[in-house]
Amino acid sequence: MAEETPAPASPARKPxxxxxxxxxxxxxxxxxxxxxxxxxxxFFRMGIPVxxxxxxxxxxxxxxxxxxLRLSKDGYLARLERDDIVVAMNPATIAxxxxxxxxxxxxxxxxxxxxxxxxxxxxxxxMPVKQLVKESEVAPGLRDYIANMVYVGVVGYxxxxxxxxxxxxxxxxxxxxxxxxxxxxxxxxxxxxxxxANLTKTDPYEVTPMDRTKGYVMTDGxxxxxxxxxxxxxxFCGWYPITPASSLVESFTDYAxxxxxxxxxxxxxxxxxxxxxxxxAAGMIVGAGFAGLRAMTATSxxxxxxxxxxxxxxxxxxxPLVIWDVxxxxxxxxxxTRTAQCDITEAYFIGHGDTQFILLFPGSVQECFEFGWRSLxxxxxxxxxxxxxxxxxxxxxxxxxxxxxxxxxxxxxxxVLWEEDLEKMIKERNGDWGxxxxxxxxxxPYRTVAGNRHPRSAYFARGTGHDEYARYSEExxxxxxxxxxxxxxxxxxxxxxxxxxxxxRQGARIGILSVGSTDPAIIEAxxxxxxxxxxxADYLRVRAIPFSDEVYDxxxxxxxxxxxxxxxxGQLHQILRLNIPDCTSKLISxxxxxxxxxxxxxxxxQITTQEAK
Amino acid sequence: xxTQAAQQVNQAGLSRADYKGAPSTLCQGxxxxxxxxxxxxxxxxxxxxxxxxxxxxxxxxxxxxxxxFLSRSFAFNGVHGRMPSLALGALFGDARLHGIGxxxxxxxxxxxxxxxxxxxxxxxxxxxxxxxNGVYGLTKGQFSxxxxxxxxxxxxxxxxxxxxDICLEALASNASFVARSFAGDPRQLKELLKAAYSHRGIAxxxxxxxxxxxxxxxxxxxxxxxxxxxxxxLHEISYVPARDEVTVEDFEEGTTRDVELHDxxxxxxxxxxxxxDPTNRAAAFQILEEANQSGELVTGLIxxxxxxxxxxxxxxxxxxxxxxxxxxxxxxxxESLDRLNASFA
Numbered sequence: 009m010a011e012e013t014p015a016p017a018s019p020a021r022k023p024x025x026x027x028x029x030x031x032x033x034x035x036x037x038x039x040x041x042x043x044x045x046x047x048x049x050x051f052f053r054m055g056i057p058v059x060x061x062x063x064x065x066x067x068x069x070x071x072x073x074x075x076x077l078r079l080s081k082d083g084y085l086a087r088l089e090r091d092d093i094v095v096a097m098n099p100a101t102i103a104x105x106x107x108x109x110x111x112x113x114x115x116x117x118x119x120x121x122x123x124x125x126x127x128x129x130x131x132x133x134x135m136p137v138k139q140l141v142k143e144s145e146v147a148p149g150l151r152d153y154i155a156n157m158v159y160v161g162v163v164g165y166x167x168x169x170x171x172x173x174x175x176x177x178x179x180x181x182x183x184x185x186x187x188x189x190x191x192x193x194x195x196x197x198x199x200x201x202x203x204x205a206n207l208t209k210t211d212p213y214e215v216t217p218m219d220r221t222k223g224y225v226m227t228d229g230x231x232x233x234x235x236x237x238x239x240x241x242x243x244f245c246g247w248y249p250i251t252p253a254s255s256l257v258e259s260f261t262d263y264a265x266x267x268x269x270x271x272x273x274x275x276x277x278x279x280x281x282x283x284x285x286x287x288x289a290a291g292m293i294v295g296a297g298f299a300g301l302r303a304m305t306a307t308s309x310x311x312x313x314x315x316x317x318x319x320x321x322x323x324x325x326x327x328p329l330v331i332w333d334v335x336x337x338x339x340x341x342x343x344x345t346r347t348a349q350c351d352i353t354e355a356y357f358i359g360h361g362d363t364q365f366i367l368l369f370p371g372s373v374q375e376c377f378e379f380g381w382r383s384l385x386x387x388x389x390x391x392x393x394x395x396x397x398x399x400x401x402x403x404x405x406x407x408x409x410x411x412x413x414x415x416x417x418x419x420x421x422x423x424v425l426w427e428e429d430l431e432k433m434i435k436e437r438n439g440d441w442g443x444x445x446x447x448x449x450x451x452x453p454y455r456t457v458a459g460n461r462h463p464r465s466a467y468f469a470r471g472t473g474h475d476e477y478a479r480y481s482e483e484x485x486x487x488x489x490x491x492x493x494x495x496x497x498x499x500x501x502x503x504x505x506x507x508x509x510x511x512x513r514q515g516a517r518i519g520i521l522s523v524g525s526t527d528p529a530i531i532e533a534x535x536x537x538x539x540x541x542x543x544x545a546d547y548l549r550v551r552a553i554p555f556s557d558e559v560y561d562x563x564x565x566x567x568x569x570x571x572x573x574x575x576x577x578g579q580l581h582q583i584l585r586l587n588i589p590d591c592t593s594k595l596i597s598x599x600x601x602x603x604x605x606x607x608x609x610x611x612x613x614q615i616t617t618q619e620a621k
Numbered sequence: 622x623x624t625q626a627a628q629q630v631n632q633a634g635l636s637r638a639d640y641k642g643a644p645s646t647l648c649q650g651x652x653x654x655x656x657x658x659x660x661x662x663x664x665x666x667x668x669x670x671x672x673x674x675x676x677x678x679x680x681x682x683x684x685x686x687x688x689x690f691l692s693r694s695f696a697f698n699g700v701h702g703r704m705p706s707l708a709l710g711a712l713f714g715d716a717r718l719h720g721i722g723x724x725x726x727x728x729x730x731x732x733x734x735x736x737x738x739x740x741x742x743x744x745x746x747x748x749x750x751x752x753x754n755g756v757y758g759l760t761k762g763q764f765s766x767x768x769x770x771x772x773x774x775x776x777x778x779x780x781x782x783x784x785x786d787i788c789l790e791a792l793a794s795n796a797s798f799v800a801r802s803f804a805g806d807p808r809q810l811k812e813l814l815k816a817a818y819s820h821r822g823i824a825x826x827x828x829x830x831x832x833x834x835x836x837x838x839x840x841x842x843x844x845x846x847x848x849x850x851x852x853x854x855l856h857e858i859s860y861v862p863a864r865d866e867v868t869v870e871d872f873e874e875g876t877t878r879d880v881e882l883h884d885x886x887x888x889x890x891x892x893x894x895x896x897x898d899p900t901n902r903a904a905a906f907q908i909l910e911e912a913n914q915s916g917e918l919v920t921g922l923i924x925x926x927x928x929x930x931x932x933x934x935x936x937x938x939x940x941x942x943x944x945x946x947x948x949x950x951x952x953x954x955x956e957s958l959d960r961l962n963a964s965f966a
Contacts, residue, residue, distance in 0.1 A: 299714025
């Protein structure tokens with residue numbers, strides 16, 4: 009359960025098994041990511057539910073960086089506000105980190121760090137990092153990198169991990185590179201053996217194998233989004249590098265080369281273009297979407313701002329495209345390496361003029377995969393931009409997530425007419441064909457794309473006023489008619505998009521409503537509210553805007569709705585109030601932004617405080 | 622006679638009418654109208670199938686022009702200054718398509734200078750026309766970035782800044798085809814348009830196109846009188862399609878120079894006064910600088926290099942249009958996903 013205070017340290021304490029948090033404090037650029045990743049994967053390999061969060065600076069090398077691993081036998085993956093164990097490799101920050109350790113917790117530190125005063129209520133173990141590195145046989149240039157493997161060995165011993173699991177994990181990590189396997193595992197084993205010979209374990213933390221990771225994979229949301237796009241047939245990506253979105257496109261490129269090369273022709277079925285800026289990235293995908301390519305880009309708040317003008321054109325000219333917004337802390341450059349959900353209103357209101365956009369909110373890495381392909385289907389089905397609202401925590405951290413499921417529906421290319429389709433339509437409609445005619449009365453017109461050789465296929469796409477036949481028009485009634493018809497598409501889409509996820513509890517009169525990566529903290533908070541406060545709450549996680557009927561029903565059917573999100577202004581809360589004005593009084597904003605993922609404790613505290621009023 | 626002319630068709634089986642656009646809504650006498658008409662003629666004479674062309678533009682008077690030619694071609698009128706990115710994305714849809722972009726001096730040299738230079742740098746295969754009149758027309762007569770120092774315009778006063786030279790910007794960005802022409806010289810313009818269309822790479826044509834409403838003052842560069850008086854053609858130019866035998870009676874032995882384009886077509890240049898070599902980039906810089914010093918309007922093919930790899934050469938795209946690939950070529954197999962899942966486990 010969340011945030012219970014452990015008993016004070018005493019040698020007779022009951023073991024704490026598979027249920028604690030370790031934070032590694034290192035210096036970025038020192039290769040600590042490899043060491044942290046190996047421990048994460050080793051726990052995962054042991055069948056223990058585990059999550060990892062990288063708290064890193066906007067810097068390349070030499071600044072403090074932290075990595076927190078949470079092991080949870082109950083399967084909770086959210087961040088904790090406390091550390092049970094701190095592994096300190098950075099003398100500059102150790103004083104602060106020691107303060108975060110729970111009473112009875114553990115400090116494992118490089119023995120060249122001078123400790124001024126040590127808390128009496130924690131257990132401290134020194135590690136002779138320099139000495140062990142010196143004794144290893146690695147080249148002097150690699151010593152700094154291998155230094156982090158010392159704590160892998162020491163932590164492994166102290167937590168009673170089988171050395172073999174660490175060996176297997178290292179072998180997988182460095183697949184095939186025997187030299188790297190030997191030097192890294194050699195250091196881990198030396199440290200493990202040193203700890204066995206020199207340390208007396210007096211703390212209660214340990215791990216034992218479980219069976220709770222079967223059917224799960226361990227990867228990050230940007231990789232998942234890339235693969236979802238890849239299996240969604242994404243054909244064109246124009247993009248501009250920005251943290252934390254860059255790795256989405258880079259992963260796509262890595263995986264697409266083998267998976268999207270036509271075995272018959274040897275030709276690639278995709279193109280990725282690094283643009284000169286986000287203005288151009290947006291222009292490129294609008295062009296590609298217009299020409300019938302499944303087009304996508306990935307960016308973050310500042311980049312999304314630059315794409316705004318082209319988004320309004322795409323809305324009005326009805327061009328399909330997908331934008332991934334991997335959100336980070338804004339406004340402005342803000343905290344570019346920290347997580348937030350602070351672009352929700354930006355995305356919702358981004359257009360000039362009367363516009364509307366489809367927003368999707370993945371709440372897990374698995375959903376990043378799923379929304380990768382679905383977003384491309386939706387964009388082409390409704391001929392409009394789709395924004396996928398991920399965030400840094402989801403996108404850049406490794407998560408255990410259910411294995412990716414192959415799309416259960418054939419690719420939906422929407423209403424595209426090639427030569428024969430167009431010929432048929434022209435015949436059926438006695439020659440009456442227009443790009444923007446609402447033939448099916450669902451607001452969604454038919455479209456042709458450049459390259460179609462039918463003499464009546466071409467049309468003039470434009471952001472200026474146009475009629476149903478794509479002819480330039482400044483007629484007042486034409487403008488209003490076309491704009492209203494476009495609005496109808498979104499009414500069609502509203503109940504066809506991915507449905508919200510709803511969890512119900514007996515006797516619940518209040519509800520929590522949220523989006524995206526707050527999910528794990530809310531799942532844990534729901535248990536905490538029930539168990540510690542006897543306060544059952546239902547939970548609805550919105551996965552798409554425009555809101556479907558279920559969202560309206562959920563709000564109407566509860567006394568109070570707590571809208572939980574990671575921003576200052578309660579952006580989702582604002583949008584809900586606009587959409588459901590008659591329920592405004594029961595919508596309570598629970599919003600917070602400091603760059604860190606939400607914790608169950610914080611959510612639980614907020615709701616119980618409110619409920620006590 | 623009229624009936625006979627209407628029946629006349631080119632080798633694509635199309636009449637001139639098949640290349641026409643909607644009637645122009647620009648001012649009477651606008652240089653841009655003459656350009657649209659030369660594009661129509663050039664493509665008719667090249668036997669181009671209109672459905673294989675995609676027209677692009679940004680915002681401004683110039684960017685309205687694609688409406689006035691090739692109604693049977695797809696077109697996209699994008700946002701101000703950002704036609705290049707739009708065109709780039711769209712042309713990846715089917716690399717067999719030909720792009721014709723029409724921009725203006727505001728659209729290219731001010732708001733769009735960044736995208737202009739980058740599409741040039743990438744050598745994206747398309748014709749990039751700048752209809753250059755030194756003034757913003759649609760917003761009623763503000764200075765553009767190509768307006769000369771000291772120009773005075775009603776309501777704007779006197780321009781205190783030196784102009785951007787679009788040909789120099791293109792050359793500096795490693796353009797593979799740079800030409801300048803004058804809307805009042807339809808013969809040269811048409812031949813340059815044909816050559817640009819056959820060039821496999823970015824083909825920039827800066828066309829001085831006077832604005833008769835806001836800026837057609839005698840004595841200034843972007844006017845008809847100045848253009849007529851100061852146009853100094855580098856050479857007479859003839860475009861010879863690949864399928865024709867390369868003999869043009871007009872040219873005398875020893876005074877012509879041929880430049881072969883990627884598709885085998887030839888641009889034949891007849892020497893005028895100086896022995897200008899348009900394949901020499903340093904010479905191109907020099908002639909532009911000399912013209913700048915002397916106030917002349919050099920026109921013709923300023924630089925061409927058919928050997929620079931195009932943007933598409935950096936990609937391994939299917940022969941057929943990328944946009945024609947069926948779903949099964951775009952979605953890998955379920956087994957491949959199983960393997961990926963196993964690699965993450």
